[in-house]
Amino acid sequence: MTETNDHVFYSWSAQDEINPVEIVSSEGSTITDADGNTFLDFTSQLVFTNLGHQNPRLIQAIKDQADKLAVIAPAYKNATRTELAGRIADAAPGGLNYVFFTNSGAEANEHAVRMARFHTGRKKVLSAYRSYHGATATAMTLTGEPRRWANDNLDAHVGRFFGPYSYRSPFHSDSPEQETERALEHLEQSIILEGADTIAAVILETVVGTNGVLVPPPGYLKGLRELCDTYGIVWIADEVMVGFGRTGKMFAVENFDATPDLLTFAKGVNSGYVPLGGVIMTTDVRNTFAHRAYPGGLTYSGHPLACGAGVETFKIFEEEKILDRVNELADRVIQPALVELAAKHDIIGEVRGLGMFWALELVKNRETREPLVPFAAKGEDNAPMAAIGAACKKAGLLVIVGGNRIQIAPPLTVSEEELRRGLQIIDEALTEAGQHYEG
Known part of the structure; x- marks a missing residue:
């Protein structure tokens, strides 16, 4: 061998x-x-x-699901996928009511951007320099960190801004409060200069992960929400890394009392035992596709084995x-x-x-x-x-x-x-x- x-x-x-x-x-x-x-x-x-x-409970959940229904195409309804979507929607902040399942975080971000573009009728997306959003085409272009450099820009409709970073403030701030004020001023100017009516979404890791565990200063995410509302822009919260308990809340945005239009997840939803990710969306975004087909899908979307481990994850969180x-x-x-x-x-x-x-x-x-x-x-x-x-x-x-x-x-x-x-x-x-x- x-x-x-x-x-x-x-x-x-x-x-x-x-x-x-x-x-x-x-x-x-x-x-x-x-x-x-x-x-x-x-x-x-x-x-x-x-x-x-x-984790023996996650492993047993996968075995039990395999005995009941090991695999089924995403166009069919199945009880395990339905239950997991319901549990996620119940746990998510108010207004995030529907779940589109993917196989990874990168795919989740790709589809969140696609949803935002169709929902707004605009194309441009703004992302932060200190960020990582995945290695597929749009997700890699959204990524601000050095791993993007060799890949170049694979999506022409991406712009960038500086997110808050109090310790190394690009705005020369003297306090977290000043960082919030100046970072929001910068973001608004970026929106205006990029053309507010061209921007579909702003995507931001709720707590920046790979690029430094950057916790947003007080009021920043609330201010981001207000800016997005003012200019008709969708806010995508990337919680691929920080969702499902990593920050002490089921979803990290709960720490900051602000709710996005789209929230992406993966990783912790079932601890990676079977690949699974997804996009949680508001009713407003979902209704964009009430009588118009969403032009996207994945062969293994909401795989029963992955969802079985996801359902058990919620039970473990509650019982333990x-x-x-x-x-x-x-x-x-x-x-x-x-x-x-x-x-x-x-x-x-x-x-x-x-x-x-x-x-x-x-x-x-x-x-x-x-x-x-x-x-x-x-x-x-x-x-x-x-x-x-x-x-x-x-x-x-x-x-x-x-x-x-x-x-x-x-x-x-x-x-x-x-x-x-x-x-x-x-x-x-x-x-x-x-x-x-x-x-």
Whole structure:
């Protein structure tokens, strides 16, 4: 038998320069490789195993669904898909009443944009520079971060704006409140200068994920809602990463008392056990297609096995009080521990996050806020961050290391002991990294 690496083509990689770790088993918050090494998973893989690895209830739900109805085309009604759509609509903020199922987050964003364009009769979509929305054509063009660069713009009708980022404010703000005011002024000017009557939608990650766990400052999302209403623009909230409990609410927008017209999801809806995503929409958007066919669909939309795991996800959240434990551990363990790390390590410029989603932004100098590594650093320029990730992995911890940040996103079912052990490993890795501090 040939090596798997001889035939598998890996994403985001130069094929001859990688040596993927083979994982043979997983359970709860840990994964085990072919050499018997066990790693505490503070990444939830790609931030999707919200209910942990090998959750027996999710696995049983898939088995039970397979026994009843393993697969059916999306044009047919089936009870499991109907139940999951109902549970999602009931859990979503008021007004988000209908669900279109996809197989991934990228597809969800693609279809949300398509819906917004047909609903408004306009084509242009505005997205933030610090964003990731997926790797399909429009989703990649919407993405603002460096992974877009090599792909170029695959959708001609996309414009960009600066989202709020209080720690590195593009608006030279002195407070979160000022950041909100100036960021909204900038967005409104962007809308006006792009031509308000040409813009179908503004898409924004409710809490920016891969690009820094950027929590919007107070009032920003309410202001975004008001701007969209003023100019007849659809607001798409991308919650592919932060939906289903990641921020301590079922949907992240609930933290900010603002409701979008379209909300996209994937990942946490069933912890990735079977691919599933979707778009939740208002009745107003849905009614655009009441007597006009929606020109889109997917062969596996609302796959019964995926929906079976999704229905069970809601039952687990309710019966095991997942949101309560996320918020309790965040308030009692994670936030205090990260604040202590910041007091101990000068290399930490800022701590930010919600629920089970946090970032440590690392700097060379706290006064100047110079990043530990340059933007989009590669090779030797990125060596300090690479060393931190390697030190954590050597000690048995997987963390997200991106840009000049350590990002922490364990399963929502992680134990207190596991949290404290992982945070201790990060503490030790930061002690080693302190040599790079120049302040």
